[in-house]
Amino acid sequence: MANDRGRGPLLTALCVCLALAAAIGVVVLSATGPTPNLTALAVLGLLCVFAANTSVVLPNESALSASFMLAIASIVVFRDEAQLLGPLAIGMAAGIYLPHVTEREWRKLLFNIGSLGLSAVAAAAVYSIVPSNVVESVGGQLAAAIPAALTYSLVNFVCLVCALSLAEDRRVRDVADELWLGDLQIYPFALIGVLLGRLYVDLGAWVVPLFVAPVLIARQAFASYLALRSAQRGILETLIHALEAKDHYTAGHAERVARYARLIGVELGFKTRRLERLHQAALMHDVGKLVVPNHLLKKPGKLTPEEFDHVRRHEPVSLELIRRIDFLLPIAPTIEAEFADAADGEHAAPIEGRIIAVCDAYDAMTSTRAYRRALPQEVAFAELRDKAGGQFDAECVETLIRVLEDLGEQHGAGHEADVTEFDVPPPSAGIGSAGLGDLESDDREVPTP
């Protein structure tokens, strides 16, 4: 909202106009036409307000479905008496979101009341054109609901696009492209709305609680899922803080590995939940480091063989911890193979583990560690390609390189995001591994940044 002041008055005008249009509609329709059944108006209206105020915001931030469904139901309920006024009032009720009132967000309140009311009345108008003999049967009613539902979402879409392009000062076309067809999942709710409306007409208001109960339970369960998910994210944050507290050279490492892994996952066509698991697994891949004593993690330069042995004792612990967590199981075989130095090119392990191994190595090479400075990106790419097919999975390596090149991202020497202050400056040589320091001598010349 950078240009809020410039476009602000226009936005306010739009919100006021929408609400005013809806209000004028109410006045004109109630003066000229029949009054709707007050019981139905009260039941559906209150339900609409309730639905609007108890909605759980879904991950894609849509919370339209309940009020949409009730608007369609009202179109069916009021078809025979106040076919426009009833749906208009119900639609307006759905716009009453109490936090907008308490936080004095008048523009949002007016916009929602106006746009939802007009969407509902437009849908009702389309539905009223359908001949009566068509809507006698359930099939006809369901079929007639489809153009009505499309009209509802079209009007709503147009209002939303105008408001967003004014509020965010973006071109109408860009906003439209972003929102277009974004709410396909709401259409089944139109069909339920039809049945609910018809049951209401046929059998009376008692159907409403029967219908609302499972919807509310589903919402409540969904809300507790969201709470648990944030707790799960919280625990991963805590873990990352702990690892960074132990070894501040790895600040940001887990997040970067998780991000690279996600990029590869998207490229390989992973679905949302699998991506989420991959992300979590990547965040946790270093969990075993928790049990490595701090002074060894922070030691500048190379470890003595005794120290290295001590560090390696964390490996079975890592595996033990990872095996306790179902969503980390896909990475367990890869970590096991890494520890056993059994990089024999046989990839029986799930791809998640191989993705994380590549990302881990890439980030380790392109960031500064206690034992050496960051390497240039080209060296890291060359090293990954060199070991592709052996230590690393060739497909994952190529996907990562391709994605990073497409994004034009630069990491490594000269491009580090978190430059760490060190007590003892690390040496500028050595490819190192993704692990905890390198014992092997480096036979490769590395350009000094």
Next chain:
Amino acid sequence: MTRTQRLLAVIAAGALAAGTAALVGNGGTIVDLVLLSAALVATELFELRPIDRAPLSLSFAVVMVLVRAATPMQFVIIVVFGYLVAAGLRESPKRLGQRSLLYLERVAEAAVALGAYRLILESEDRHTTRLVLGALAGAAVAQIVASDVFTAIRERRVASWRARGADLALATSGILMAVGYEGIHGQGRFGLWGPLLFSIPLVAAWYSFELVASTRRGFRQTIGALGAAAELGGLVRSGHSERVADLASEMGIDLGMSTSELHDLETAALLHHFGALCLDDPVDGETFDPVEVAALSATMLRTSDALAPAGDIVAAEHSWHRPPGDDPSAGAGLAGQVLKVASAFDELTDGRDEHADWAVEALYTGPGYVYDGRVLAALERVLAAREVRATPL
């Protein structure tokens, strides 16, 4: 068996059951009965799994439709056949005995539902809307009560009223699906559209419960693993965190804590030594300062909003002197006391029951301001219930 084979089996079973059922009466049409039988088999493979309640089969809702759609004879045939096929298709339980038992339970539950429905419906001559609804509600309740009885016999526990959200969703959806199919006096009759569309909220509830269950499992495993890290690293005795979490949870239940408080208490108990992993190693011969460990654990948990309540509990565990005005009888104060007592008890007994008497004595003889009397009493009751110690006087 692949998914396609499974699907084909469900459809074939539905056709077979319905075909047989259609021969013995003229309730619903053959097509409807085929689809409803297939739906019975398919839904039996899915369960609503709320957190603090035994799972509920989604097929209960289809039984409700069948109660209304089929004649009693058709109903019996479809249920007996359908559940038999479902029993063959399910993945768990593996053992034949358990599977057969579950099958018999399902058939019995359906029979009870039919009985309740018929009993209420035939109590009056005029089938008013209210009577039909009452009969359907009776069928839903009877079915759930029957399944509760079986669960109570098998697991010796009954779900509390607070955990009955899933029951409500299942019962109301089932009634609506049944009404939507057949209507009442020909009003509101949608055929198969009714059960199909009115099942959507139930399916949404099922999916949400699945998300909750899998996320909760992942969360519990994550904190369990992080709690175990300190033990595997040799900083804490093995099994300490899990034992303290179990004991603290039982004490919390005894003290009437809410579900979310218990959840935070469990998290705090599993992670109360987590800070030890981040401290620099103590100089040889010394151990970690427990206050410092707890403070660091609390600080780390408090960095995340969702875990901050657990962090408060860990912090309260080691507030040796209560700050003036702090009410230790509620919230983090009480939970902190529970954690402190549970942790001290486990350190004294080292997980061995035979030391319990001695440990409780030691906790009581500690200075009064360190351990809360009510919390110690809760510990004694929990130990008595575990039959580790004699019932307190």
